[in-house]
Amino acid sequence: MSIFIVRRLGTMALTMIVVSLLLFLLLEINVEGVAIKVLGPYTSEEQRNIWLEQHGYFRPVYIRYFEWLGHFITGNFGESVRFKTAVSDVLWPRLGNTGILGLATMMVVVPLSLALGVLAGMREGSRLDRVISVTSIITTSVPEFASAVLLSAVFVFYLDLLPGTSSMSDGFSLVQLVLPVMVLVLYDFGYVTRMTRASMAEVMMTHYIRTAILKGLPYKTVIMRHALRNALIAPFTVIMLQINWLLSGVIVVEFFFAYKGFGALLLEASLNQDIFLIEACAMIAVFVAVTTQTLADLGYTYLNPRIRFA
Amino acid sequence: MTDIAAPVPAREPTLLRLLKGILLLRESTVGMIGAGLVLFWVLMAIFADLIAPFPPNATIYPLAMPGTTVPEIGTFWLGTDHIGRDILSRIIHGSRQVLLYAPLATFCAYMVGIPMGLAAGYRRGMTDDVLSFIANVILSFPVLVLYIIIIATIGASAANIVIAVTFASAPGIFRIVRGLVLDLRNREYVFAAETRGETPWRIMLIEILPNARGPLIVDACLRVGYVIITIGVLGFLGLGLPPPDPDWGGMINETRQMAMTFPHMTVFPCIAISSLVLGFNLLADGLREVSLRD
Numbered sequence: 001m002s003i004f005i006v007r008r009l010g011t012m013a014l015t016m017i018v019v020s021l022l023l024f025l026l027l028e029i030n031v032e033g034v035a036i037k038v039l040g041p042y043t044s045e046e047q048r049n050i051w052l053e054q055h056g057y058f059r060p061v062y063i064r065y066f067e068w069l070g071h072f073i074t075g076n077f078g079e080s081v082r083f084k085t086a087v088s089d090v091l092w093p094r095l096g097n098t099g100i101l102g103l104a105t106m107m108v109v110v111p112l113s114l115a116l117g118v119l120a121g122m123r124e125g126s127r128l129d130r131v132i133s134v135t136s137i138i139t140t141s142v143p144e145f146a147s148a149v150l151l152s153a154v155f156v157f158y159l160d161l162l163p164g165t166s167s168m169s170d171g172f173s174l175v176q177l178v179l180p181v182m183v184l185v186l187y188d189f190g191y192v193t194r195m196t197r198a199s200m201a202e203v204m205m206t207h208y209i210r211t212a213i214l215k216g217l218p219y220k221t222v223i224m225r226h227a228l229r230n231a232l233i234a235p236f237t238v239i240m241l242q243i244n245w246l247l248s249g250v251i252v253v254e255f256f257f258a259y260k261g262f263g264a265l266l267l268e269a270s271l272n273q274d275i276f277l278i279e280a281c282a283m284i285a286v287f288v289a290v291t292t293q294t295l296a297d298l299g300y301t302y303l304n305p306r307i308r309f310a
Numbered sequence: 311m312t313d314i315a316a317p318v319p320a321r322e323p324t325l326l327r328l329l330k331g332i333l334l335l336r337e338s339t340v341g342m343i344g345a346g347l348v349l350f351w352v353l354m355a356i357f358a359d360l361i362a363p364f365p366p367n368a369t370i371y372p373l374a375m376p377g378t379t380v381p382e383i384g385t386f387w388l389g390t391d392h393i394g395r396d397i398l399s400r401i402i403h404g405s406r407q408v409l410l411y412a413p414l415a416t417f418c419a420y421m422v423g424i425p426m427g428l429a430a431g432y433r434r435g436m437t438d439d440v441l442s443f444i445a446n447v448i449l450s451f452p453v454l455v456l457y458i459i460i461i462a463t464i465g466a467s468a469a470n471i472v473i474a475v476t477f478a479s480a481p482g483i484f485r486i487v488r489g490l491v492l493d494l495r496n497r498e499y500v501f502a503a504e505t506r507g508e509t510p511w512r513i514m515l516i517e518i519l520p521n522a523r524g525p526l527i528v529d530a531c532l533r534v535g536y537v538i539i540t541i542g543v544l545g546f547l548g549l550g551l552p553p554p555d556p557d558w559g560g561m562i563n564e565t566r567q568m569a570m571t572f573p574h575m576t577v578f579p580c581i582a583i584s585s586l587v588l589g590f591n592l593l594a595d596g597l598r599e600v601s602l603r604d
Contacts, residue, residue, distance in 0.1 A: 018447050026463060134340065137595060141588035143539040145546040145562060146580035153573040164570060248454035252543055256566070266455060267547060270462035278459065285455045293450065
């Protein structure tokens with residue numbers, strides 16, 4: 001098991017290094033481009049050359065890459081062109097806001113989709129199963145920006161119950177969190193539900209469940225004691241991997257509701273060619289994604305007694 | 311000695327088998343609804359010029375509510391937008407953009423993903439390790455982050471969207487194909503072909519690939535739906551197809567600031583894109599149901 005953990009962490013580190021190299025090459029291989037993005041398009045060639053000289057851009061690429069990587073690991077992400085401050089000053093508060101949004105979403109998605117998935121998978125083909133399955137297909141077919149529009153039309157325009165923006169300019173407000181979370185939940189719960197349903201349905205077909213039913217155990221005991229423990233292993237992985245999807249959804253939702261989060265920051269950085277901010281945001285997004293993938297793998301092997309690595 | 315070889319039943323013509331396959335879908339209500347939705351939008355896209363009551367980019371009568379009839383001009387069934395373009399006509403014409411670029415991008419992604427998946431699954435070893443690692447690296451990006459970085463770097467245009475979708479989707483297709491090939495490569499017909507001395511690529515393309523088509527067709531339907539969402543999201547974020555030609559995501563982006571006062575401008579494109587994606591998802595579900603049945 002420990003060898004497996006070490007190998008998995010090694011793959012994770014290697015992936016991060018390759019991603020960092022790709023990002024660096026994509027954004028910084030063209031030195032002239034970097035200067036234009038940092039100093040603006042209306043600067044003279046001389047100004048740019050002086051800036052490049054001062055910041056050591058005329059050294060070989062590999063030296064620059066390793067220096068950049070070293071700065072990165074120690075948390076020095078450089079200076080944001082757009083916000084005129086250190087990237088880390090902008091980044092961490094934004095990341096915290098997105099953490100709140102993501103956590104709130106997961107706190108709704110996980111219980112809801114597990115419950116619905118188990119209910120649907122318990123009796124495959126029943127009316128309840130069909131209703132839940134079709135509902136989850138419909139909700140995953142509505143893109144986040146569309147459900148954001150539709151839900152705001154209902155709750156903000158017609159019912160006038162909730163605020164249409166969530167900029168939280170007067171401090172944290174729970175009411176402003178409702179619509180963004182609702183949109184994310186609506187899009188994300190369907191997939192987890194379907195996966196839980198499939199896993200549950202598979203377990204219900206096994207011999208030990210049939211034995212338990214045939215020997216006269218109450219149906220509730222069969223489900224609670226025998227089926228759930230095995231049926232919930234696969235959804236664990238799905239939920240962990242869902243965090244990767246959530247990061248995408250967060251961008252759209254934060255943009256729509258003007259929520260001051262990480263996703264909106266990444267989008268703003270990309271649209272304004274703020275390269276150091278793009279690098280930091282992208283690296284953090286990938287780091288979160290890779291970490292959750294690794295945890296999903298490790299957790300899966302830990303939870304599933306049938307998989308044991310030497 | 312009697313002749314032990316049983317007569318091989320004559321192979322039905324390909325077209326007939328294809329027709330029978332499509333007719334199988336009748337058994338799935340969900341699949342039929344999906345096929346109906348997709349067909350509806352395909353017809354809209356093909357006959358857009360005949361169906362749409364107004365030219366899509368003409369400014370006619372600003373801020374009309376749905377159902378407004380203006381004498382001597384006509385009825386705006388879904389209203390008009392802030393610069394007076396008929397929303398119904400723009401939605402109908404917008405289906406052309408979506409139904410051209412989404413399947414095209416998906417097709418390109420398959421053209422890249424399939425050969426890589428075949429090679430990795432059939433040859434194993436180094437080829438597999440290298441390709442799988444590359445796929446894992448690309449898949450470790452949150453999808454939209456990847457799209458935003460690519461489009462923001464190379465610029466927003468139809469061709470670049472196709473490139474970005476290909477780059478981001480091919481690894482997923484690679485994984486599916488590889489998984490299927492790992493299973494199929496141990497079948498007897500593959501051993502038979504190897505014994506006959508057929509070349510590896512012939513085995514991969516003629517023997518293995520056609521037998522993997524079932525799950526791939528289902529996946530393609532789901533993927534087209536997802537690519538439609540992606541193109542919509544990019545349009546919505548202002549990174550999509552350039553104006554003025556109508557694009558559903560772009561229509562939502564242009565008018566969302568006014569959505570609180572004139573919700574019809576944003577709500578109808580949302581319904582259009584959701585119904586088309588729903589069509590593809592239901593179609594995929596129906597196809598899966600039918601293919602599992604036999």
